[in-house]
């Protein structure tokens with residue numbers, strides 16, 4: 632079972648959208664720039680005029696590793712597992728991480744296309760994950 636996440640003030644809109652199976656990313660309105668993970672102030676312009684926008688949920692695998700001996704005891708029984716770096720098609724500067732559920736460790740297609748899915752964690756919170764799709 633996946634570990635739960637505990638939303639805080641900053642990340643709550645992200646997790647609430649995830650529960651509705653929508654992927655939202657923080658956007659600085661003055662810069663028109665996407666930002667993830669969320670921040671209180673835009674690192675470029677310093678403004679706190681930030682909003683949330685829904686993105687396509689499409690991305691590509693930038694790189695990946697396989698965890699054989701991770702430090703998190705709750706995850707150890709699922710080892711080995713993938714940790715893939717996903718770049719969003721909406722803004723390849725935005726990276727997210729995924730275990731790529733359904734994809735064996737030795738069959739991860741680097742540069743391959745992925746789409747977001749939502750998996751329910753132990754505490755009922757849905758968590759964005761990514762699965763490999765055909766282009």
Ligand SMILES: [Zn+2]
Pocket residue numbers: 659660661662663664673674675676677678
């Ligand atoms: Zn800004």
